[in-house]
Amino acid sequence: MTHHGGGRMPQDIPRVLLVAGTTATGEISGISAAGADPGIMALTPSADAEIVAYGEPVRTDVVPVSPTGCPTPAVVTRAVRELHSFPWAVVDAGLTRPTAAGTIDVGATRGADIRNETAVERASQIRQQARGVGAGMPDDHVVLGETIPGGTTTALGVLNALGERATVSSSLPDNPLDKKRAVVDDALAASGINRGDCAGEPMQAIGAVGDPVQAATLGLIEGLVASDTTVTLAGGTQQLTTAALARHAGIEEAIEVATTTFVVDDESTAVSALASDLAVSLTVTDPGFSGSDHVALQRFAAGEAKEGVAMGGVLALADAAGVAMADVREQITAVYERICGTEAGSEAAGTTPPTGEVDSLDGP
Amino acid sequence: MTHHGGGRMPQDIPRVLLVAGTTATGEISGISAAGADPGIMALTPSADAEIVAYGEPVRTDVVPVSPTGCPTPAVVTRAVRELHSFPWAVVDAGLTRPTAAGTIDVGATRGADIRNETAVERASQIRQQARGVGAGMPDDHVVLGETIPGGTTTALGVLNALGERATVSSSLPDNPLDKKRAVVDDALAASGINRGDCAGEPMQAIGAVGDPVQAATLGLIEGLVASDTTVTLAGGTQQLTTAALARHAGIEEAIEVATTTFVVDDESTAVSALASDLAVSLTVTDPGFSGSDHVALQRFAAGEAKEGVAMGGVLALADAAGVAMADVREQITAVYERICGTEAGSEAAGTTPPTGEVDSLDGP
Numbered sequence: 001m002t003h004h005g006g007g008r009m010p011q012d013i014p015r016v017l018l019v020a021g022t023t024a025t026g027e028i029s030g031i032s033a034a035g036a037d038p039g040i041m042a043l044t045p046s047a048d049a050e051i052v053a054y055g056e057p058v059r060t061d062v063v064p065v066s067p068t069g070c071p072t073p074a075v076v077t078r079a080v081r082e083l084h085s086f087p088w089a090v091v092d093a094g095l096t097r098p099t100a101a102g103t104i105d106v107g108a109t110r111g112a113d114i115r116n117e118t119a120v121e122r123a124s125q126i127r128q129q130a131r132g133v134g135a136g137m138p139d140d141h142v143v144l145g146e147t148i149p150g151g152t153t154t155a156l157g158v159l160n161a162l163g164e165r166a167t168v169s170s171s172l173p174d175n176p177l178d179k180k181r182a183v184v185d186d187a188l189a190a191s192g193i194n195r196g197d198c199a200g201e202p203m204q205a206i207g208a209v210g211d212p213v214q215a216a217t218l219g220l221i222e223g224l225v226a227s228d229t230t231v232t233l234a235g236g237t238q239q240l241t242t243a244a245l246a247r248h249a250g251i252e253e254a255i256e257v258a259t260t261t262f263v264v265d266d267e268s269t270a271v272s273a274l275a276s277d278l279a280v281s282l283t284v285t286d287p288g289f290s291g292s293d294h295v296a297l298q299r300f301a302a303g304e305a306k307e308g309v310a311m312g313g314v315l316a317l318a319d320a321a322g323v324a325m326a327d328v329r330e331q332i333t334a335v336y337e338r339i340c341g342t343e344a345g346s347e348a349a350g351t352t353p354p355t356g357e358v359d360s361l362d363g364p
Numbered sequence: 365m366t367h368h369g370g371g372r373m374p375q376d377i378p379r380v381l382l383v384a385g386t387t388a389t390g391e392i393s394g395i396s397a398a399g400a401d402p403g404i405m406a407l408t409p410s411a412d413a414e415i416v417a418y419g420e421p422v423r424t425d426v427v428p429v430s431p432t433g434c435p436t437p438a439v440v441t442r443a444v445r446e447l448h449s450f451p452w453a454v455v456d457a458g459l460t461r462p463t464a465a466g467t468i469d470v471g472a473t474r475g476a477d478i479r480n481e482t483a484v485e486r487a488s489q490i491r492q493q494a495r496g497v498g499a500g501m502p503d504d505h506v507v508l509g510e511t512i513p514g515g516t517t518t519a520l521g522v523l524n525a526l527g528e529r530a531t532v533s534s535s536l537p538d539n540p541l542d543k544k545r546a547v548v549d550d551a552l553a554a555s556g557i558n559r560g561d562c563a564g565e566p567m568q569a570i571g572a573v574g575d576p577v578q579a580a581t582l583g584l585i586e587g588l589v590a591s592d593t594t595v596t597l598a599g600g601t602q603q604l605t606t607a608a609l610a611r612h613a614g615i616e617e618a619i620e621v622a623t624t625t626f627v628v629d630d631e632s633t634a635v636s637a638l639a640s641d642l643a644v645s646l647t648v649t650d651p652g653f654s655g656s657d658h659v660a661l662q663r664f665a666a667g668e669a670k671e672g673v674a675m676g677g678v679l680a681l682a683d684a685a686g687v688a689m690a691d692v693r694e695q696i697t698a699v700y701e702r703i704c705g706t707e708a709g710s711e712a713a714g715t716t717p718p719t720g721e722v723d724s725l726d727g728p
Contacts, residue, residue, distance in 0.1 A: 007448070008447055010371065054502050058502070059497060082373045083372055083373075084371070084372075085372070085449075089465075102467050102468055104463075104467075105467070133464050136423055136464055137418070
């Protein structure tokens with residue numbers, strides 16, 4: 001008999017932890033593209049986790065797409081995983097829908113609307129449990145990703161509360177920044193916080209105007225650096241915000257943020273300046289989607305989605321391991337067509353791939 | 365740049381789902397070896413899941429060993445995974461301690477002592493949620509393993525309730541069958557059930573004298589066979605009991621049980637006869653531990669642990685893929701020494717490897 005299939009578990013590949021959650025903030029109309037229908041917004045992180053885990057939805061039975069048909073960045077992360085199989089896990093930072101992806105519990109529940117007085121209950125407990133998880137990870141290098149609808153709005157809230165440069169990206173091609181700013185202004189007022197009031201008090205910022213993914217990610221970073229693990233934050237302005245929280249928590253160790261050209265090219269943000277403010281090194285990967293004739297890649301190139309679900313981080317991992325971006329692009333279209341059907345991929349941009357109904361067996 | 369490390373995700377390797385839970389039954393003195401100290405019994409499945417996931421405890425900080433130092437079968441399953449990296453996930457069927465292994469939620473909580481009137485609350489809901497998970501799995505072949513202290517006692521209860529051949533194995537070298545029978549007699553009496561009363565009523569058997577791992581595994585089997593997925597149950601008499609539950613639920617599809625020679629060689633059981641009763645095909649793998657001079661293998665060869673944590677199933681997977689059992693044995697000692705220290709491995713059988721304290725950060 002010959003040894004085929006599996007083969008030895010790869011050593012020394014950085015582990016990817018996807019921190020996944022939801023908030024009532026994410027359901028505010030018009031601030032996020034994470035799901036074409038506001039009704040499925042709460043499903044998006046659960047579906048994202050399944051797409052990375054299994055290559056398709058399992059319990060969620062829905063593929064998150066933007067209003068114009070741009071697939072969730074989970075499709076990119078899954079495609080990279082199929083080419084470069086990194087170890088990974090999901091941290092439950094407030095999921096509200098069942099997912100067939102295995103999740104690590106850190107005691108988080110759905111975040112509130114930040115326009116309430118309190119945005120995250122028990123944020124310190126989430127942080128503390130996540131710190132224990134981070135401290136125990138056996139790896140030399142861990143990549144932290146996120147998926148949380150409305151995450152750039154809570155990021156904007158936290159940057160303001162901390163007094164940092166308040167700039168955020170968007171999953172929509174035209175960043176609804178005025179809408180986000182209005183939500184954040186209301187949120188700060190509801191919590192009685194002025195810009196900069198939470199400097200040096202990251203938990204106060206999260207509790208007042210943040211989200212549970214921030215609390216979990218901050219705790220993970222603390223546990224990881226305490227055990228001499230290199231940390232890469234995968235994502236755009238949300239992860240720069242997490243880096244800001246870490247700095248305000250007194251973490252002085254090196255932090256890398258790995259993102260995509262889609263975020264850095266977005267003129268509405270000043271990502272590089274924020275990274276510089278925070279002494280964070282920025283790794284930017286260009287997956288070369290522009291000029292593609294496939295809808296899955298075209299919509300990204302047009303400025304949708306931009307980041308999320310660890311996309312920037314796993315693209316950087318693949319690039320560092322010598323995986324050709326042409327192979328990544330090919331695999332993305334393969335995953336997309338496997339999930340959404342061949343027809344969806346070959347149609348003009350703007351079509352909406354089929355999305356299923358929530359499996360009532362596994363309802364909330 | 366050359367492509368090193370990860371490499372393409374292997375295709376077509378059966379997925380392993382480890383169904384992990386706890387019961388108050390497992391804490392009855394003298395019925396299980398899953399943890400030297402009854403106080404850490406509840407930790408064992410959480411630690412098992414971490415050992416398979418990470419190769420070491422992460423949040424649990426304890427390596428389950430029998431009173432004489434036999435390591436948990438999780439060490440074997442992890443060793444196989446390092447040589448033949450199968451896709452896998454953990455189903456939470458009533459874990460009570462935090463685990464850093466990602467877990468799939470099916471709404472299960474810890475099972476009661478079967479000597480109460482009800483052993484498993486909401487067993488039907490656990491089964492139904494697990495059915496949804498099983499139905500959505502994208503694989504052609506899934507292997508179901510288990511880890512639940514006291515699982516052979518709840519198995520004995522269920523076999524009696526169903527009226528099947530009531531024989532069970534043990535994780536202890538001298539099977540405390542009289543103790544188990546006494547517990548089961550009390551359990552049946554407390555539920556007002558005579559032998560065979562639950563024939564054709566598997567949920568009644570589980571609810572009265574079973575455990576949540578049985579409810580979840582039954583649901584998974586149902587969902588998997590409904591979506592034309594081949595099912596292998598990895599384990600000994602506990603998994604034959606799950607097969608019995610499936611037969612009593614009306615499932616007529618082929619079911620394979622993959623176990624080890626340690627179970628089949630155990631004269632106190634009549635495993636082959638039970639398999640035959642249930643029209644279940646039995647795959648038995650001999651990992652060749654006898655004659656080893658390493659404590660980790662000696663204790664297995666002496667009849668401890670025998671099975672659990674999908675050990676028999678993953679040994680069969682490795683064997684089918686052409687992995688040499690000599691390589692498996694070498695990897696088991698490597699994992700054991702990595703976790704317990706080199707000294708523990710080279711000492712005479714009977715020593716207890718170091719076990720840590722529960723991380724208070726992550727307490728219940």
